Amino acid sequence: MKLIREIWQSIVRRDPLSTDKGKSELVFLNVWLHIHPAKVKKENLRFKHSFYLGFITFFLFIILVTTGIALMCYYRPYPPQAYQDMKDLQFAVFMGPFLRNMHRWAAHGMVVCVFLHMCRVFYTGSYKKPRQFNWVVGVLLLLLTLGLSFTGYLLPWDQLAYWAITVGTNIGSYAPLIGGQLRELLLGGHSVGEAALLRFYVLHVAVLPSLVILLTIVHFWRVRKDGGLSRPVWKLKPQKQEALVTIGAPAEAVPLHVAAASTDKTYGLMEVVTGKPIFETITPEEEEDTVFSYPYAFVREAVVLMGTVTTIMMMSLFMNAPLEEMANPAVTPNPAKAPWYFLGLQELVSHSALLGGVVAPALMVLALLAIPYFDRNPSRRPGDRKWVLWVFTLFVVANIALIIVGTFFRGPGWAWVPPWVHVVARPE
Amino acid sequence: MNRRDFFSWGTVGVAALCSAVAVSLGAVGRFLMPSVFYGPPQSFKIGDPADFPFGSPTFLVDEKIFVFRDREKGFAVASAVCTHLGCTVAYFPSDRDFHCPCHGSVFSPTGAVLHGPAPRPLNWFEVTLTRDGQLRVDKDKTVPPTYRLMV
Ligand code: HEM
Numbered sequence: 001m002k003l004i005r006e007i008w009q010s011i012v013r014r015d016p017l018s019t020d021k022g023k024s025e026l027v028f029l030n031v032w033l034h035i036h037p038a039k040v041k042k043e044n045l046r047f048k049h050s051f052y053l054g055f056i057t058f059f060l061f062i063i064l065v066t067t068g069i070a071l072m073c074y075y076r077p078y079p080p081q082a083y084q085d086m087k088d089l090q091f092a093v094f095m096g097p098f099l100r101n102m103h104r105w106a107a108h109g110m111v112v113c114v115f116l117h118m119c120r121v122f123y124t125g126s127y128k129k130p131r132q133f134n135w136v137v138g139v140l141l142l143l144l145t146l147g148l149s150f151t152g153y154l155l156p157w158d159q160l161a162y163w164a165i166t167v168g169t170n171i172g173s174y175a176p177l178i179g180g181q182l183r184e185l186l187l188g189g190h191s192v193g194e195a196a197l198l199r200f201y202v203l204h205v206a207v208l209p210s211l212v213i214l215l216t217i218v219h220f221w222r223v224r225k226d227g228g229l230s231r232p233v234w235k236l237k238p239q240k241q242e243a244l245v246t247i248g249a250p251a252e253a254v255p256l257h258v259a260a261a262s263t264d265k266t267y268g269l270m271e272v273v274t275g276k277p278i279f280e281t282i283t284p285e286e287e288e289d290t291v292f293s294y295p296y297a298f299v300r301e302a303v304v305l306m307g308t309v310t311t312i313m314m315m316s317l318f319m320n321a322p323l324e325e326m327a328n329p330a331v332t333p334n335p336a337k338a339p340w341y342f343l344g345l346q347e348l349v350s351h352s353a354l355l356g357g358v359v360a361p362a363l364m365v366l367a368l369l370a371i372p373y374f375d376r377n378p379s380r381r382p383g384d385r386k387w388v389l390w391v392f393t394l395f396v397v398a399n400i401a402l403i404i405v406g407t408f409f410r411g412p413g414w415a416w417v418p419p420w421v422h423v424v425a426r427p428e
Numbered sequence: 429m430n431r432r433d434f435f436s437w438g439t440v441g442v443a444a445l446c447s448a449v450a451v452s453l454g455a456v457g458r459f460l461m462p463s464v465f466y467g468p469p470q471s472f473k474i475g476d477p478a479d480f481p482f483g484s485p486t487f488l489v490d491e492k493i494f495v496f497r498d499r500e501k502g503f504a505v506a507s508a509v510c511t512h513l514g515c516t517v518a519y520f521p522s523d524r525d526f527h528c529p530c531h532g533s534v535f536s537p538t539g540a541v542l543h544g545p546a547p548r549p550l551n552w553f554e555v556t557l558t559r560d561g562q563l564r565v566d567k568d569k570t571v572p573p574t575y576r577l578m579v
C-alpha cells in the first residue's frame with residue numbers, strides 16, 4: 001500500500017486535491033493541463049459565453065486523428081485499390097462503416113464548428129487588441145480545416161470525389177500567372193490521376209494535420225497569454241467597469257493593475273519581466289470572481305468532450321457516409337457538385353471562374369485576415385460597433401445563402417431547379 | 429579582426445546563408461514539380477477510318493474526344509473537356525449542341541460558347557492519317573473548327 005502510494009506520488013507530485021495548493025499544482029505541474037491557468041474567471045465558464053465552440057472544434061479534430069489513423073490501416077492511396085479499400089471498409093471490415101462515418105461526420109462538423117467559432121469570436125469583438133494575432137492564427141486554422149476537407153474528399157476515389165476535385169483544382173488554374181503550374185504541382189500531372197491521389201493523401205495525412213497541430217498549439221498558447229477569453233466588459237457593475245476600462249481597450253495612458261501574487265507563491269514572473277503586461281489582468285477585487293480550474297473548468301471541458309464524441313457516434317450509427325461508383329474520368333455525373341461547403345464557391349464559379357473562383361475568395365480571405373488591423377475601434381460593446389456587425393452578418397448570410405442555392409437549387413447542367421421540382425434527365 | 433571586417437564578413441555570411449536557403453527552397457519546389465507524367469499520351473492513334481460511322485460523333489472515353497465523320501467534309505476531332513473547369517461535356521444529337529453538366533455551359537456544333545461560364549470555345553484537335561492508314565490525333569495541336577481531314 002505504501003509502495004503504491006509512493007509510486008502515485010512520484011507521478012503526480014502534488015498536494016491532495018482537497019487543498020487549494022493541490023488544485024493549483026494539479027494544473028501547473030502537469031504538462032498537458034498547464035495551458036490552463038490555475039484559476040479562471042467564473043463568467044468565462046458559462047456555456048453562453050463561448051458556446052465552447054473552440055473546444056468542440058478541437059475535440060472533433062482529435063476524433064478525426066484517431067479515426068483517421070484507424071482508416072489508414074486499410075487504405076492504399078492508389079487507384080483503383082483506393083476505391084476497393086473503401087468498399088472493403090464499407091462491407092468487409094469489422095466496424096469499418098462506423099469508423100468511416102465517424103471520420104466523415106466529424107469532418108463536416110469541424111467545418112461547421114470552426115465557422116461558428118469564428119462568428120462567436122467576431123460578434124464578441126474578441127479579435128481586438130491584444131488578440132489581433134490570434135485571430136490571424138484562427139483564420140489560418142480555418143483555411144487548413146478547409147484544406148483537410150478538400151484533400152480528404154478525393155481519397156474515396158469515387159465519382160463524387162473525382163469530379164469535385166477536377167472542378168476544384170481547375171478553379172485554381174484560373175489564378176493569374178502561376179495558376180497552371182500551381183495545379184500541376186498539386187496534382188503531380190495534367191489531370192486528376194494516380195499522382196494526384198498520392199499527393200492529396202500525403203497532404204491529408206501528414207502535411208496539413210501537422211500544420212493544424214502546430215498552429216493549434218500557438219492558438220491555445222495565445223488565448224492564455226492574451227489573458228484568457230475576452231469578457232463582456234459592459235456587463236460589469238459600473239464601479240468595476242471604471243476600474244477595468246483597460247479591458248478591451250488597454251489605452252496607452254491607462255495603468256494596468258498587476259495581479260497580486262498569491263500568498264503561497266514565492267516569486268512571480270511579473271517581478272522579473274518589467275514593463276506593462278499587454279494582456280488583461282486581474283485586479284485584487286476581481287479575484288473573488290475566479291474559481292479553480294479544477295474541477296470547474298475541467299469538468300465542463302470533459303462534458304463538452306463527451307457530448308461531442310457521443311453526438312458523432314450517434315450520427316455515425318444512423319447515417320452512412322456516401323460512396324458512389326468508382327471514379328470514371330469519361331463520365332461526368334450531372335450535376336457534378338463540390339462538397340457542400342464549397343458549393344457557395346461553385347455557385348460563384350458558375351458565373352465567372354476568375355472573378356468567382358479566384359478574386360472573390362482571395363478578397364474574402366484577405367478581408368478576414370485584415371479585420372483586427374482595420375477595425376481599430378477599441379470598444380467591444382455591440383452598440384458601439386453597429387456597422388461592423390452589419391457587414392459581417394452580411395458576409396455570413398451571403399455565404400450561407402450561396403451554399404443553400406448551390407446545394408438545393410441547382411439541378412442538372414447547374415440549371416435553377418428548386419428542390420420541390422423533380423427533373424428527369426434528358427436522354428442523350 | 430576589427431569591427432569593420434567583422435561586419436563585412438558578417439554580411440557576406442548572412443548573404444551566403446540566405447542564398448543557400450533560397451537555392452534549397454528552389455530545389456524543393458523543383459523536386460515537387462513532376463518530371464515524368466504517367467497520364468495518357470497527348471498524341472495517339474484512334475483506329476481505322478472505316479470504323480467510324482457517319483452522322484453522330486463517336487465518343488472516345490479514355491481520350492475524351494468526339495470524332496465527327498461527315499460524308500462530304502471528312503473527319504474532325506473535338507475535345508470533350510469543358511473549357512470552364514474541365515468536366516466532360518455530352519453531345520445531344522437532337523439540337524447538335526454540347527452540354528456541360530457542371531455549370532451549364534452549352535457549346536454550338538462548332539464548339540462556340542452559346543451559354544454559361546465557359547470562357548473559350550471547345551478545342552478542335554489535328555487529325556491526320558498515318559502511313560499505315562490509321563487516324564492519328566494530336567492534342568498538342570489545336571486547329572480551327574473548320575479543319576477537316578478527307579480520307
Ligand atoms: C482548428 C480550428 C480552431 C480551433 C481548434 C480553435 C480552438 C479555440 C479554443 C479552444 C479557444 C478557447 C475558447 C473557445 O472555445 O472559444 C479559442 C479561442 C479563440 N479563437 Fe479559436 N480555434 C480554431 C479556429 C479559429 C478561427 C477560425 C478563428 C478566427 C478567425 C479563431 C479565433 C480565436 C480567438 C480570437 C480566440 C480568443 C477568443 C476570446 O478571447 O474570447 N479560432 N479557439
Ligand code: FES
Pocket residue numbers: 510511512513514515528529530531532533544545546
Ligand atoms: S466545367 Fe463545364 S461549365 Fe463548368
